[in-house]
Amino acid sequence: MTYCVGLKLRDGLVMISDTRTNAGIDHISCFRKLHLFGEPGERALAIASSGNLSITQSVISLVTEGMPDPDTGQKRTLNNVPSMFKAAQLIGEAVREVYRTDGPSLEMHQAAFDVALLLGGQIKGRRMRLFMIYSAGNFIEATGDTPYLQIGETKYGKPILDRAVTFETDLYEGLKLGLLSMDSTMRSNLAVGLPLDIMVLRINAYQPELVHRIHAGDSYFEELSKRWSEALRASHQAIAQPPYKGIAGAAYTSPENKSKPAKKRHDDVVKTAAKRVGPKPRRK
Amino acid sequence: MTYCVGLKLRDGLVMISDTRTNAGIDHISCFRKLHLFGEPGERALAIASSGNLSITQSVISLVTEGMPDPDTGQKRTLNNVPSMFKAAQLIGEAVREVYRTDGPSLEMHQAAFDVALLLGGQIKGRRMRLFMIYSAGNFIEATGDTPYLQIGETKYGKPILDRAVTFETDLYEGLKLGLLSMDSTMRSNLAVGLPLDIMVLRINAYQPELVHRIHAGDSYFEELSKRWSEALRASHQAIAQPPYKGIAGAAYTSPENKSKPAKKRHDDVVKTAAKRVGPKPRRK
Numbered sequence: 001m002t003y004c005v006g007l008k009l010r011d012g013l014v015m016i017s018d019t020r021t022n023a024g025i026d027h028i029s030c031f032r033k034l035h036l037f038g039e040p041g042e043r044a045l046a047i048a049s050s051g052n053l054s055i056t057q058s059v060i061s062l063v064t065e066g067m068p069d070p071d072t073g074q075k076r077t078l079n080n081v082p083s084m085f086k087a088a089q090l091i092g093e094a095v096r097e098v099y100r101t102d103g104p105s106l107e108m109h110q111a112a113f114d115v116a117l118l119l120g121g122q123i124k125g126r127r128m129r130l131f132m133i134y135s136a137g138n139f140i141e142a143t144g145d146t147p148y149l150q151i152g153e154t155k156y157g158k159p160i161l162d163r164a165v166t167f168e169t170d171l172y173e174g175l176k177l178g179l180l181s182m183d184s185t186m187r188s189n190l191a192v193g194l195p196l197d198i199m200v201l202r203i204n205a206y207q208p209e210l211v212h213r214i215h216a217g218d219s220y221f222e223e224l225s226k227r228w229s230e231a232l233r234a235s236h237q238a239i240a241q242p243p244y245k246g247i248a249g250a251a252y253t254s255p256e257n258k259s260k261p262a263k264k265r266h267d268d269v270v271k272t273a274a275k276r277v278g279p280k281p282r283r284k
Numbered sequence: 285m286t287y288c289v290g291l292k293l294r295d296g297l298v299m300i301s302d303t304r305t306n307a308g309i310d311h312i313s314c315f316r317k318l319h320l321f322g323e324p325g326e327r328a329l330a331i332a333s334s335g336n337l338s339i340t341q342s343v344i345s346l347v348t349e350g351m352p353d354p355d356t357g358q359k360r361t362l363n364n365v366p367s368m369f370k371a372a373q374l375i376g377e378a379v380r381e382v383y384r385t386d387g388p389s390l391e392m393h394q395a396a397f398d399v400a401l402l403l404g405g406q407i408k409g410r411r412m413r414l415f416m417i418y419s420a421g422n423f424i425e426a427t428g429d430t431p432y433l434q435i436g437e438t439k440y441g442k443p444i445l446d447r448a449v450t451f452e453t454d455l456y457e458g459l460k461l462g463l464l465s466m467d468s469t470m471r472s473n474l475a476v477g478l479p480l481d482i483m484v485l486r487i488n489a490y491q492p493e494l495v496h497r498i499h500a501g502d503s504y505f506e507e508l509s510k511r512w513s514e515a516l517r518a519s520h521q522a523i524a525q526p527p528y529k530g531i532a533g534a535a536y537t538s539p540e541n542k543s544k545p546a547k548k549r550h551d552d553v554v555k556t557a558a559k560r561v562g563p564k565p566r567r568k
Contacts, residue, residue: 180520231519
């Protein structure tokens with residue numbers, strides 16, 4: 001598994017990824033999933049990847065070595081595409097190329113063609129953008145309304161982002177919130193683990209101002225995790241106890257209705273239920 | 285979708301479930317998923333259910349109407365089984381019975397046989413127990429090490445439980461934490477929604493002391509959600525900014541290595557990668 005998150009904030013971009021890969025719980029390794037591209041002062045791009053490692057590595061190779069332009073034959077790489085949109089298209093194209101070569105064989109071995117990538121960055125004279133590219137090579141973009149995108153094991157770390165991150169969030173506050181989101185994920189899922197790769201790219205800088213790997217035992221990260229746990233405890237303790245009292249149970253098979261025949265009691269239990277909707281199941 | 289959580293704490297049991305069901309995003313309904321059984325002073329049991337609604341309703345019907353004992357022919361219901369373990373077995377048997385009758389048809393319609401149930405409660409003279417019953421009719425039990433069990437959309441609400449709930453947690457503090465876990469889930473997933481059904485059963489009481497439905501607009505629940513958001517914001521703001529500085533990027537294709545041939549640069553980018561592990565994909 002993997003967890004990567006990208007935040008596109010007013011002041012710039014934050015990208016964070018873990019480094020744990022696993023082929024079964026007994027086959028865990030450390031692989032870089034945050035890849036940086038560009039030329040300082042001209043362009044800075046970062047890709048975070050999740051899914052099948054053979055696919056993501058092939059995609060990274062293709063966009064690094066370059067893919068020929070079908071019209072001009074010129075090699076297009078992340079270091080020469082003219083815009084972030086073209087960069088996202090190039091990655092989408094690379095995903096489709098890997099699907100063309102590896103997809104059928106993977107499917108023959110019951111392995112899903114599973115890949116998702118975040119692409120963030122800025123090219124001189126253009127605006128900063130953050131995209132998420134799917135297995136089909138299509139992509140979406142982060143906006144002011146939803147300034148963050150996640151790939152991999154996204155659910156554990158989503159509540160803190162949903163509550164705290166806005167487009168106006170300060171760049172390093174965003175990094176901190178991303179690290180809290182990552183910490184929540186790592187506590188709940190062993191398949192996401194240290195070290196973490198982080199990158200901060202300020203708007204109109206065209207080179208990252210921070211590229212760092214947080215290893216196990218990092219004192220700030222340990223303190224962050226500890227202080228967050230303490231703060232959560234203090235926070236929930238400070239909220240008043242639930243005021244609800246007594247019993248009001250529509251589905252309670254109490255002695256009061258013992259005299260009813262079994263069928264009637266059963267009807268009470270499921271009395272809110274309606275007719276079954278054909279063979280298509282309602283999902284709870 | 286559904287989210288239900290059960291906490292078996294030193295002082296008793298808390299069970300919470302939402303009531304939203306959906307068959308597609310345009311077919312959303314409200315169904316009770318928390319079902320109570322028992323006789324005050326003698327036994328109190330509760331089932332929370334998730335998965336295919338037609339399956340869970342059939343299971344509830346079977347354990348309410350009773351299933352014949354293969355040896356004696358006597359009808360076994362949740363109101364007459366002698367122990368919580370037997371109650372869990374009875375539910376497992378009901379799940380297998382529904383699989384026998386509905387499973388093949390569901391599979392012919394590409395609908396998975398998807399069901400999970402929580403069973404909590406206490407029978408006079410026996411200890412309080414909390415079980416989770418799976419689609420195969422097998423089950424596990426909450427313990428002092430892991431005092432809570434979840435079914436349905438479990439991930440968004442797990443971090444708060446992982447950090448804050450222990451076996452020693454006070455009963456109403458547990459209810460509050462369960463509601464926070466539910467609130468986190470509802471904010472991140474529209475398929476989980478109000479109203480909520482809650483139950484508190486104190487140990488050796490053999491009847492719930494609280495059975496309540498929390499509707500939209502409930503002032504305590506709204507306040508809980510608001511105060512929790514405020515507290516999270518204050519908490520992350522109180523943590524120091526990340527101290528990391530500068531650039532240390534193994535995978536950065538900067539001008540320094542522009543002179544290297546493309547193949548070499550690519551090797552730098554993926555230099556932490558090892559050989560591909562046969563056709564079985566490594567998962568990130």
